[in-house]
Structure formats: structure tokens, C-alpha cells
Amino acid sequence: MKKFEDLHIQEPLKQWLRDKHFKEMTAIQEEVIPLSLQGKDIIGLSETGSGKTHAFLVPIFEKIDVASDYVQAVITAPTRELAYQIYAMAKEVEAYFPSIRISAVVGGKERARDSKKFQLQQPHVVIGTPGRLRDLFLEDNSLRLDKAKVMVVDEADMTLEFGFLADVDAIVSRMNDVQMLSFSATLPNQLKPFIRKYMHHPITIEIGKHQSNNKNIEHVLVPCYHRSYAETILKIMPGFNPYVCLIFANSRKEAHEIAQELRDHGVKLTELHGDLSSRERKQAMKQITQSQYEYVIATDLAARGMDIGEVGFVISCGFPNDLEYYIHRAGRTGRAGLSGTCYALYHEQDDEAIRSLMKQGIPFKHRRFHHHNWQDLRPYGQRRAKKDTEMQKQIAKMMTKKKRKVKPGYKKKREAEIDKLYRRKKRDFIRSKIKEEKKARYKQRAKELRDGNEKA
Known part of the structure; x- marks a missing residue:
């Protein structure tokens, strides 16, 4: 595994990773970071916990120009919790880059407050849910995302699944010459038109087995x-x-x-x-x-x-x-x-x-x-074998009996024999029930006679 120390990145970023005790890169970090630093569009397929958040945060912070007062990187996540989680990781960098501005934009009652804040000063990196980012960008015009050079769509398959891709589409359509990075666990077919529309010769990186x-x-x-x-x-x-x-x-x-x-x-x-x-x-x-x-x-x-x-x-x-x-x-x-x-x-x-x-x-x-x-328990779907009854054995013999010469109408004759067997079985069953009932009635009459003699 390659080490973070071997990356060609700024010393403050390396110190941040050292302080977090990050030494060796995970598989997805090893693949994504160098390509992202080169400005390549990337489709990253990996499970949660593979280290993909730092795989896109490190290249983003390496490219940020703190002297420029506009949004340079946008990161979308389909839920507030995910957005806050990425934001919490990103905020750690402020201790190493004091001039960098990082903002979280999610749903809730903070829209008016966010709108006023962004009218005064734009962040360098903005992390948020697609709907709130779209509102502040296209409706309020308070958050300017059109100059951003990097766009990260985290958990893209879930963004699609829960209907937020249209908001991402509306945002990206207003951007010019943006580097796109899409991360998810899977790559649904419904996501491919979006990828073809906005990503230029993307490199697909798939990490780990299913x-x-x-x-x-x-x-x-x-x-x-x-x-x-x-x-x-x-x-x-x-x-x-x-x-x-x-x-x-x-x-x-x-x-x-x-x-x-x-x-x-x-x-x-x-x-x-x-x-x-x-x-x-x-x-x-x-x-x-x-x-x-x-x-x-x-x-x-x-x-x-x-x-x-x-x-x-x-x-x-x-x-x-x-x-x-x-x-x-x-x-x-x-x-x-x-x-x-x-x-x-x-x-x-x-x-x-x-x-x-x-x-x-x-x-x-x-x-x-x-x-x-x-x-x-028995393996799922495995049914308990039923014991063959004498009648089932006889039917099986009829079905498998070899005939030297097959005469016309033999199938009808075989069906008639099986039907006859069933009728005989039914007749025998009825007879046995009649015998049981006669026996029970006989016992009942005998009991009544005994009881009558005792009373007399």
C-alpha cells in the first residue's frame, strides 16, 4: 500500500493526515487521489467505510486557492447526516489552513440565515443536500456555484434512488468546465445517462468484492x-x-x-x-x-x-x-x-x-x-420428503411400466386404471369408516344395555 507521505501535496495537508494517524492509503484512496489531482473525471464504486471521503477531500484541499473569494468545490450528499458527516471531516482542515472557508448547507429553517451569510461572503468549499444547494443557487442567487471547478456527488446511487438527481442535474447544468467525481456502492443503469451527459471520459474505479x-x-x-x-x-x-x-x-x-x-x-x-x-x-x-x-x-x-x-x-x-x-x-x-x-x-x-x-x-x-x-432448521426451501403410500407405489408402477408394443389408446386405459385405483381406495376408505361407526354404535348399545340392567 502507498503512503500519504509519498503524495505530492502541501505540507499542511500531510500534517493533517499525520495528526489523524493516517499513514497508508486505503485501496480507493490509492487509486482516486492521484487521478483526481490530475483533474480526471472519476466514477468510484466502493462500500461505506472504504475511505472514499478522504479520497476526494485531499485533492479538493490541495487545489483550493484561499485568495480567491468564490466557491471552488461543491460536494452533495443525499441526507443531512451524510452532509454533516463530510462537513465534520472537512472542518478539521481549518486548523491547518486558517484562511479556508467551508460551509454546510442542508434542509431545515436555516435557509434565510444561509442566504444572508452567502450574500456577504462566499465559501471556498460547500457541502450540502441537493435540494438546499439548488434553492440557494438557482432561486435565491445567494450561493454562486457556477464557477466551481470540482463537483462531487457522494452516494450517487442513493441520490438517484430517492429522487434528488434532478436537483444535481439543475446545478451541474449551470457549471462550466467542472471536474466531476461520482461515488457510490453501485452503478444503476438509470444513472448512466447523467454520467454520459456531464462526465468526460470518466475513469471507473471499483474497489473490493461485492x-x-x-x-x-x-x-x-x-x-x-x-x-x-x-x-x-x-x-x-x-x-x-x-x-x-x-x-x-x-x-x-x-x-x-x-x-x-x-x-x-x-x-x-x-x-x-x-x-x-x-x-x-x-x-x-x-x-x-x-x-x-x-x-x-x-x-x-x-x-x-x-x-x-x-x-x-x-x-x-x-x-x-x-x-x-x-x-x-x-x-x-x-x-x-x-x-x-x-x-x-x-x-x-x-x-x-x-x-x-x-x-x-x-x-x-x-x-x-x-x-x-x-x-x-431444514435448509430454506427444502421440503420434508413424504413417505410413499401403497397406492402411490402402485400408480408409480403403472406410470413406469414398460410395454413392448404400444397399443392405440393406452394413455386413456392407464388413466382409467389409475381412476379405478382411486375409486377403490375411496370405496375402501368409506367401508372402513362404516365399520368403525357400526363398531362404535354396537359398543354404545352394549353400554346402554349394561347400564339398564344395573338400574333394574
Whole structure:
């Protein structure tokens, strides 16, 4: 692995990396930083936790001219939490470049304040959510992004998934000669038109194997049977002892309902989803960072890209519509060489999703937690073999019986023989029932006679 010391960057940047104890570059940093410094357009494909944030921050800070009073770099993130997370990393550089100005622009009630601030002075680097950046740039005209030389779209696939790409499109269409860097875990086909429109001969850098192949992650299917997700979680909780357990729900409403039911049973947890206010989400992230709770309930949008640290267990409550997000859920554990487990709670309606993931190579184990122990169940989809009855054996003989000469109408004759067999079986069944009923009536009459004699 190459070292940060070997990069041709300013000494203050190297000192920042030294103070953070960054010595060797991660795989994506080793690939992205030199190409970005050369001004190349880049498509970076890597999972969360691969070090991609510093892969684009280092080249950006190397190119910033603090003497120029205009926005020189724009970084977009699909959620407030992600934007604040990048902003927190970027703000550390101010101690080494006192004249640099870095601003965060996200949703909330700060629009008027931001508008006034930017009318007085433009930042050098702006980090924000696409919608708020677009409003301040194209509606208020207070934030001038048209002169920026670098545009980073972080978590581009999620930006597309949740409908924010149109805002990014509106911003980039007003820029001239801008270097584009797009980072995400996947490259959906719907993202390719945007890439062709704005990126010039982009270099694609894909780091690491798909998370579904991560051998450090154990995937366990857990049947809910008649229980709700919360009831199933409560049942399996004694089966593991997490330092952090990340629980994924498919919607905000579902996340809140599961959280409330678990709280009613005394489970200490925090929530992370879009129904929380900006203040509540900040508080939740602070609690998660400080490891105040063992259980965190989140939606895919809220948790994607978040730096939650070491996660020992993941619980997936059902499966998302886009099964790629199940891979991201499971990929929150089993990192940095550590082992992790993803418990996938399922109902009958999840059969198609499970089979699809199995075809993709997910090695599901099938277990239930019963009588204070984990018990292995039959491999998912494997049905218990039925014992052949005498009648089934006779039918099998009829179907496989070899004939030297095949006469016309033999299929109809075979069907008639099978039908005759079924009618005989039914007749025998009825006869046996009649015998049982006669026997029961005889016993009843005998009992009545005995009782009558005793009374007499």
C-alpha cells in the first residue's frame, strides 16, 4: 500500500493526515487521489467505510486557492447526516489552513440565515443536500456555484434512488468546465445517462468484492411464524450479546412502530429515520457515535453511508424492494476483518426475495431461537420428503411400466386404471369408516344395555 507521505501535496495537508494517524492509503484512496489531482473525471464504486471521503477531500484541499473569494468545490450528499458527516471531516482542515472557508448547507429553517451569510461572503468549499444547494443557487442567487471547478456527488446511487438527481442535474447544468467525481456502492443503469451527459471520459474505479461475498458475514434466516418483527426480535435477543445491533426497517412508519413496541418491553434504543426532526437526528447520531445505545433502529436512507463504527449484529426486518439494499444492510457488519451476523427475519411473502438472494450467492443458514438455544432448521426451501403410500407405489408402477408394443389408446386405459385405483381406495376408505361407526354404535348399545340392567 502507498503512503500519504509519498503524495505530492502541501505540507499542511500531510500534517493533517499525520495528526489523524493516517499513514497508508486505503485501496480507493490509492487509486482516486492521484487521478483526481490530475483533474480526471472519476466514477468510484466502493462500500461505506472504504475511505472514499478522504479520497476526494485531499485533492479538493490541495487545489483550493484561499485568495480567491468564490466557491471552488461543491460536494452533495443525499441526507443531512451524510452532509454533516463530510462537513465534520472537512472542518478539521481549518486548523491547518486558517484562511479556508467551508460551509454546510442542508434542509431545515436555516435557509434565510444561509442566504444572508452567502450574500456577504462566499465559501471556498460547500457541502450540502441537493435540494438546499439548488434553492440557494438557482432561486435565491445567494450561493454562486457556477464557477466551481470540482463537483462531487457522494452516494450517487442513493441520490438517484430517492429522487434528488434532478436537483444535481439543475446545478451541474449551470457549471462550466467542472471536474466531476461520482461515488457510490453501485452503478444503476438509470444513472448512466447523467454520467454520459456531464462526465468526460470518466475513469471507473471499483474497489473490493461485492459484500455478498464477504466471508466474515454470517447470514441467518429466522422465521417470524405468526409473530410481528418486534415480537421476533424480543424472542431472539437472548441469543446474542451485541455491542451495537443495527435493526433495519423498510419504512419510517415501520421503524417507529418496531421501536415503540421494543421500548414498551424495556429495550433501550435510538431511532434514525426521516420522520425525526433535524435536531432529533443530530441527537441520535451523537448518541450512536458515543455508543449510548446497543440497539439502533434505522431505515436504509437514514443509515446508508453513516459512520456508526463497529456493528456486531444486523437485523433485517423483511427485505427491501431493491434487494441491493439488503446487501448494504448486511455489509454494515463484518468489517475490518471482524466477524458479524445478519439476521433476516421473514414471513411467507418474502419467499421470492429470499430465493433471489440465494441465486446471487447469499449462503443463508436457517435457524430459530427456541428453549434458550439456537436450533438449525431444514435448509430454506427444502421440503420434508413424504413417505410413499401403497397406492402411490402402485400408480408409480403403472406410470413406469414398460410395454413392448404400444397399443392405440393406452394413455386413456392407464388413466382409467389409475381412476379405478382411486375409486377403490375411496370405496375402501368409506367401508372402513362404516365399520368403525357400526363398531362404535354396537359398543354404545352394549353400554346402554349394561347400564339398564344395573338400574333394574
